[in-house]
Amino acid sequence: MPPMKDARLGASTFFASALPHDICGSNGLPLTPNSIKILGRFQILKTVSHPRLCRYVDISRGKHERLIVVAEHYERSLEDFQRAGKPVSQDKVLQVAYEILEGLEFMNKHGMMHRALAPRNVLMDCRGNVKLAKFGLYHMTNHGADVDFPIGYPSYLAPEVIAKGPSRPSDCSHGELPRPSGPKVDVWSLGILLFELCVGRRLLQSFDISERLKFILTLGCMDDIVTVLAEEHGCLDVIKELPENVLTLLRKCLTFQPSRRPTPSELLKDPALQEVSHLYTPFRKPVSLFSSSLRCAYLELPEDISELCQDEGEEYLAERSIEEVYHLWCLAGGDLEKELTNKEIIQSKPPICTLPKLKDVTGEAYYPLLDDEQSSLPQSNSSSELSAAVALPLVIRERDTEYQLLRIVLFDRLLQAYPYKKNQVWKEARVDIPPLLRGLTWAALLGIEGDIQAKYDGIDKDTPIPTDRQIEVDIPRCHQYDELLSSPQGHMKFRRVLKAWVVSHPDLVYWQGLDSLCAPFLYLNFNNEALAYACMSAFIPKYLYNFFLKDNSHVIQEYLTVFSQMIAFHDPELSNHLNEIGFIPDLYAIPWFLTMFTHVFPLHKIFHLWDTLLLGNSSFPFCIGVAILQQLRDRLLANGFNECILLFSDLPEIDIERCVRESINLFCWTPKSATYRQHAQPPKVAGDNNGFGKTPSYYSSDYQDLPKTDLSREPLKLSELKAESSPRISAEDLIDLCELSGSGHCKAPTKKTKSSKPKILAVDIRSSEDFSRGHIPGSINIPYSTAFGPDGELVQCPATSTLQSFRGRVIVIVSHAVMRFAAHLVKVNYPRVCILDGGINKMKFTGLLTVPSPQI
Incomplete structure (x- = not known):
């Protein structure tokens, strides 16, 4: 995106033609308003x-x-x-x-x-170079079919356009699209x-409109229109x-018959224009972030960053792209309709230096350091409170102009690298992601x-396939x-996009919900x-590995x-209630996970949810649920x-924001292997950690990606x-959580919890004799045969008192009858109960079991 330099922000307004309210399309749905059609076509602009076109920014x-x-x-x-009323020099004419x-x-x-070329739409930058404005009006309005006014100015329209007459929206009401003009009209x-x-005056201004059109049409009989x-x-x-070369150029442009008139590409080869072509460097399309071309990011900074900011009067914001500005x-309170209303004109040109709060941002903020040891929090000498902004709610941070400026500059440089x-x-995304660069x-x-x-x-996105019909039905509802x-x-x-995915994944099929899954990515990358x-x-x-198999039931x-x-692990009381009334996840959770919640939440909530989801592994959706x-x-x-049922139907x-915060907390309390799935994505190849390698525990890689051992x-x-x-x-999870290293005791790592109490407790439910022959260090012994009374309550003893003191922490049941013991604990609402896979047998060959010292 080129910098703004001497450009301003301009606004223009118009009305799309209204559609009748009592007419539906062939699919039985109301007709799409013309304004929405225009909005969709605008995006490609x-x-x-x-360099010769004014950038379109927003609609x-x-x-x-x-x-x-x-x-x-x-x-x-x-x-x-x-307005000067004087002829322009030959050199300027050829340049223009x-x-x-x-x-x-x-x-x-x-x-x-x-189609709307006119003096007012040929702008000039500070260096006197041409910038064409409103070049997309003809395209976005479907060649004028979606508006009630003609595209173009009669004084400058080509004869064939005048002869055709105006196209009315009613002419296109039955699907008959207007025939678009070709490049020769321009x-x-x-x-x-x-x-x-050349003559220093306006033409065709002295007649009324009917006389003007008659005059233009009579030019068809003339040999020399100039x-x-x-x-x-x-x-x-x-x-x-x-000069003869200028006259020749004018005659080529003002050729009455379109078949004889050159196109812009052909006219550029005119000898008169070739004389000035050496003054211009051929335009090269900027290299995109994801391409096969090499990129030069120009990320090197001088040792003293203040060297970049020596000019106190320099407008650093002008170096940023017009889209960012x-x-x-908008974040600073800009309101397009209000500006147009207050100024009573159709263009709003606020100079960048008047943007509130931003002119006080120091130059260093525009050149952030990217060293890994730098703080992830944005810093600004102009505001000591900016660092504290990270603690504010996300919706507030996304509307803070200065904060967003610094985040955009930082992410722009990181993405360039x-x-x-x-x-x-990844590190900065954990703080937040600026909406402008979210895609x-x-x-x-x-x-x-x-x-x-x-x-x-x-x-191949064009050849018909059987799925086309289902896609056509689903899209209008998404x-x-x-x-x-x-x-x-x-x-x-x-x-x-959907067809490309279906065609390129022949082993998978299209399921309803795939369109909702596609929506966030398409919205953020519409062009x-x-x-x-x-x-x-x-x-x-x-x-969603293998979710889109033809038979995905397993x-x-x-x-x-x-x-x-x-659910039972984190909230046994809720789990017990839902199981008692028969409200199982099959009744409500399939759309959640099949669409990763895009079928449930609107896009603005999905953006915040997925900002965190994309940092987590494949088990993070469980915690969101x-x-x-x-x-x-x-x-x-x-x-x-x-x-x-009624509650979940609406x-x-x-x-x-609370959902994201609690999901992270739930993930932190969930052992990695607790969410192991046999049908999850197979392990990645060595060296491909997809960015997970150096991230905190709750953003770590999938359990399936870890190397398999006898303790897995x-x-x-x-x-x-x-x-x-x-x-x-x-067993490896238990060893990790208990920090077992042969020290003879079980304790949680201090870095994983603010409490000094252990985070996990191993409960061995074997008989006392078996327990005494060897057990996990720090575990307690509650023999299953004596643990519960006739009513299912825990029998009071020193061991069960210890168990109750650990309520709320992870409790690992060790032995053979673990399923029934764990089910009892869940029934009496003990949270975070889990079972050691393989029982004590998995631990026998680790050398970590301990035997009580004989009492003397």
Whole structure:
């Protein structure tokens, strides 16, 4: 994204044509409003970047089909030359012609025409170079079909456009799209512009509209239109004094027959323009983050960073992209409709130096250090309170202008250095992710690399397949509250990305819900389908491995069983109640996990949820599910089966920030092996840790990725897994949690808990004799035969008193009858109860068992 430099932010507004309310489409759904269609088509314009074109930044939809477009803007235009009333020099005419044609040629390569060329839309930057404005109006309005006004200015429209007459929205109501203009219409408009520059006056302004159109159409009978125009406007002497090469250029532009008129690309080869072409460096498309081309990030900084900030009057914000500046302007309270209302004009040009709070940010903030030992908290000399902003709620941080500026600058530099700075991207993402760079950051967290566009282009997305019908049915129902995804362009991109995934994964099938799973990636990468596809393709095997098999029943059932065990592990009282009323996860949790909650929550909540989900491993969704249930805990405990069904049919409001916070806490308390699944993703190849390697415990890699040993968990049959209410943990997990190293005692690592008390307790339920022959250090002995009374209550003894003192910590049951003992503890609401996989036999060969010293 190029820096803003001397550009301003400009806004223009117009109305889309309204549709009748009593007409539905062929699918029986209401017609998509034209404003939403325009909003969808606009998105591709944000990706069109060229030195001769004003960047499009944003579009917003207001009431009554009003649309406000934000774009790069400059104060000067060709109208300034017209006001001067003097002919422009030959060199300036050729410069303007060449630069306009450069912009038109680039647009044509993207399938676009300007159709609104006029002096007011040919802007000039501080160096006097051309910047074409409003070049996307014709494209976004579907060649004018979605608005009630004509695209273009009659004085500059080509004869064939005038002859065709205006196209009305009613003409397209039956699916008949207007025939778009070709690139040659802009060449005629350019000819009129250049003619006016040469003679120093406006043309075709003295007639009324009907006379003007008649005059233009009579030009078809003339051999030399340039001479006729000069005679008509009394400037023949000026034209005769023009150099022959300029006259030739004008005659080529003002050729009446379109078949004989050159295109912008052909006109650039004119000898007159070739004389100035050496003054310009050919445009090269910037290298994208994910491509096969080498990138030069220019990340080197001088030893003394203050050398970059010596000019006290320098506007450092002008070095940032116009997209970033607009984003920060909105955070600072910018309101497009309010600006337009207050100024009573259609353009708003707030200079960047007036952005509140940002002009006080020191220059050092724009050049953050990327050393790994630097603090992850953003620092600013201008605000000692900025570091404390990290402790504020996320929604507040995302609206803090200065905080977002620093986070955007930092993440922009880190992403430019990706994948070299992958670990630091992870580190900073744990603090928060700036919304402006969320799409690229997610891609980095998912480990996307390489030439994704080439891979995406190589997938056949056009040949019909059986899944097409189901995709067509599902898309109109997916996140239709969102204007972007509900637009026709959104639907088209949905189809392409989903079909690309189906075609490129022949061993998997399309299941309902895949469209919801695609939605966050498509929204964040609307103009980069290849990146949306790549992110989705990396996300599914990590979190939903084999969920989309044709027969996925065994995968789903194992997943739901582990989830049931997680509910019992963290909240046995709730688990007992739900089991008693028969409200099992099969009734409500399948859409949760099949769509990773995208079917449950709106996009703005999914963004915050997935910011953390993408930092966790494949078992993190279990904790999110438990956290959701705990927010609804009181209502669930108070209701029966029917009420719970109704509750989940229209899920109440969920506090996502609280959900994320509690999910992390639940994950910290869950032993790694407790969520082991036989059907999870197989271990990654050596050296591919996908960025997990140097992260905290709750962001660690999957248990399946760890090397298998004799102490690892063994797979269970699904029937055996369902028979156990508590999860199993591996012997290696027990050793790790107890810090067993032959020291003869069991204690939790101080770094894992703020409490000095042990985090875990091993309960050996073998007989006293067996216990005395060898047991886990620090474990207590509660023989199963004497543990429970006739009513199922725990018999009081010193060992059970110890057990009660550990209530709330992880309790590991060791022996043979562990299932029944664990079930008893869960029944009396003991949380965090789990079973040692393989029992004491797994520990016999570790050399860690201890034998009591004989008493003397």
